[in-house]
Amino acid sequence: MSGPKGFANGDELIAELAAIVGAGNCLSSQSDTAPYASDGRGLFTGSVAAVVKPATTAEVSAVVSACAHAGCGVVPHGGNTGLCGGTAPGPDGRDVVVSLERMNKVRLVDPANDTMTVDAGMILQNVQAAAAEADRYFPLSLNAEGSCQIGGNIATNAGGNAVLRYGNTRELILGIEAVLPDGSVFSDLRGLRKNNSGYDLKQLFIGSEGTLGIVTGATLRLFPARRQIETALLALASLDDVIALYLDAREHAQEFLTAFELTPRIGLTMAMQHVPGVADPFAEPHPYYVLLELSSSQTRVGLGDLLVDLLERNLEAGRIADGVVAGSLGDAQDFWRIREGCVEAQRIAGPSYKHDVSVPISAIPGFIESTKVTLELAYPSAAVVAFGHVGDGNIHFNVCAADMDRAEFAAAQHAIEEIVFDAVMARGGSFSAEHGIGLLKRDVLLRYTTPVGIDLMRAIKLAVDPAGSLNPGKVLHAPPAVPERQMEHATQ
Ligand SMILES: Cc1cc2nc3c(=O)[nH]c(=O)nc-3n(C[C@H](O)[C@H](O)[C@H](O)COP(=O)(O)OP(=O)(O)OC[C@H]3O[C@@H](n4cnc5c(N)ncnc54)[C@H](O)[C@@H]3O)c2cc1C
Structure with a gap:
């Protein structure tokens, strides 16, 4: 166990933390702590003073209290699947990572x-x-x-x-x-x-x-518990049809409608290219696919009939071009595999900028279509993959590098981001529907939040965490006290 670089009383703190959680659950060597030094996407890497793995709330409390006395930061660490850099420690070796992995009962x-x-x-x-x-x-x-x-x-x-x-x-x-x-x-x-x-x-x-x-x-x-689940994969010609189908499904299936997930053709093509086991169930390509799921905890309701009725009506109305209904759990899993494969394929295919946005449901077609056109004109070699939780108004509007020169793509990040977020905000949407802010979107939060909103957030942080020690610098930029802390470290 070697002491942290970041502060003079580091060895004492490590000994105190080890006494709280047990030596085997207090890691401080570089090789042991390395897996905790970066966020899950590898966007940010910091330097860790120690990683502790408490087993009880009392141990977490004692760890946090010891860290508060030592004046170091504390970074909570869950499964590290967050997408905004929230688990990355700071650069100065003064953050203790608290992993909750042993609290699992x-x-x-x-x-x-x-x-x-x-x-x-x-x-x-x-x-x-x-x-x-x-x-x-x-x-x-x-x-x-x-x-x-x-x-x-x-x-x-x-x-x-x-x-x-x-x-x-x-x-x-x-x-x-x-x-x-x-x-x-x-x-x-x-x-x-x-x-x-x-x-x-x-x-x-x-x-x-x-x-x-x-x-x-x-x-x-x-x-x-759910007793009945019906799943269908539907092919559609336009985003207007997607929204019209959603409104009809919501009207007629009401509380039984549990999922309404959109995948564009490019998402299915990429999934088939990169993810084993993903296949196109239709004879011809279609611009859009919707995974629609109905479920119920009751057995008295005929969900199968409800689905058939819904699909027949929308086929007749010309909103659905084609469709397949899952006849087994395996079929349903295959449909979900297409939706999940769309995400996995983008990770494998190369760099992309992920924009996890929401707009009012009625604004979805206009937002996706016009933003796509703007981006295609500005960056013809990049590719837009807009997919996601249409029923929540939540679109993952990703821009993939595709054939674009990697250096040009890297240089275009902020311009691309601005095009997407400005289009979202102009429609009364949110630039972060699901994934949060972390380190990645702090500037965007500042750009699109009212001064009153930012002041309120700062006031809450200051009231609960006056020393700024909990997950320092995440969500809101650290207040001036923290750069001073870094300067102090730099002179040691
Ligand atoms: C393939 C994939 C699919 C995903 N799909 C979705 C999706 O559909 N919807 C969605 O919302 N997100 C999605 N995510 C993002 C991610 O899974 C979620 O944000 C998830 O909730 C993060 O949980 P975690 O335990 O991994 O947190 P971590 O990544 O470990 O941490 C995330 C943030 O929470 C803090 N934190 C962690 N644990 C605690 C705790 N006990 N107390 C206080 N703070 C804590 C961390 O400091 C960090 O700031 C997806 C991610 C991946 C990789």
Whole structure:
């Protein structure tokens, strides 16, 4: 165990942290800490003083308290699947990474209350499985569910594939336990559905990306287990048809409509090129594909008939060009594989700029079409892949380098970003619908948020974390005190 570079009392701090979590759960050598020095996409790499892996809330509290006394930063680390650099430590070797991976247990299942209380380090897939074991359904679902943690989902207010029916993570959380920057513990895991006693403090921690507290536990809202699922993959000629189909499905399937996911032709082509097992189920290519899912916890409702009725009506109306209905779970998985393969293929195909935006649903066709034209005129060798959660108005508007010269593509980043975000904001949208801010989008947050909004965010951060020690520099640029901290380090 070697002491951190960043500050004089580093060896003492490491010894203190090791005493709290056990020597085997306190890493400080460069080789041991290296996997925790970068965010999951490898966009940002910092320098770690130590990585600690507490097993209980009391240990997290003691770790954070020790760090507060030592004057170092604390970076919460979940599954490291976040897409905005939120887990990257700072550059000066003064941040302690707190990994929640050992806090991975179900604390309590309460079927009568339809709630489950879990440790924050539980992998999302294990949370879903624990709910299923209790004959319940926890609906948060995203492609990273095999490695992201529920604490990370809460910290980023994750969205995913079932928001249309069940809402974002925020809607799924009834209680939070979190360690504050001074080590004190806020705990309200009562799982109440009604509670108007003062400010709703749990909301502070949901979506705040580890800048206000380390989430250590949560009480989750459960739903009845799904007894019927019907999935169809539909081919459409235009985005206007996509929206018309969505409105019709929403009107007629109502609460049974659980997913409405868009993949453009280029996304399917890329997936077939790069991802094994992805195939085009249609005889001819089509401009757009929609994965439509209906589900119900009841067996009395004939979901199959409802789907057939929906598809026949929209075929007759000319909105659907072609379609296939899943006859088995395997078919449904193949359809989802196309949607997921679209994402995976872009990662394999080369660099891309990812814009995770939302606009009002009615504005989706105009936004995608006109922004695509603007970008194609400016950068004819790049390729736009616009896909995602249409039912939530959330489009992943990605611009891939494709045949564009890599240096030119790198130089064009800000110009591309401006074209996309200006188009979004002009339509009353959001430049960050799901993935958050982290380090990546701090300047964009400043550009598109009102001064009153930014001042309010700064005031909250200052009130909860006056030393600025929790996930320093994430979401909001660090206040002037932190550059001073770096200067102090530079002279040591
Ligand atoms: C293939 C893929 C698909 C994805 N699909 C979606 C999607 O559909 N919808 C969506 O919203 N996101 C999606 N994401 C993004 C990502 O999976 C989510 O943001 C996820 O919620 C992050 O969880 P994590 O445990 O990996 O968090 P991390 O990446 O470890 O951390 C993310 C942020 O939260 C903080 N944090 C982590 N744990 C805690 C904690 N216990 N307490 C306080 N702060 C904490 C970190 O400091 C960091 O700022 C996807 C990512 C990938 C790679």
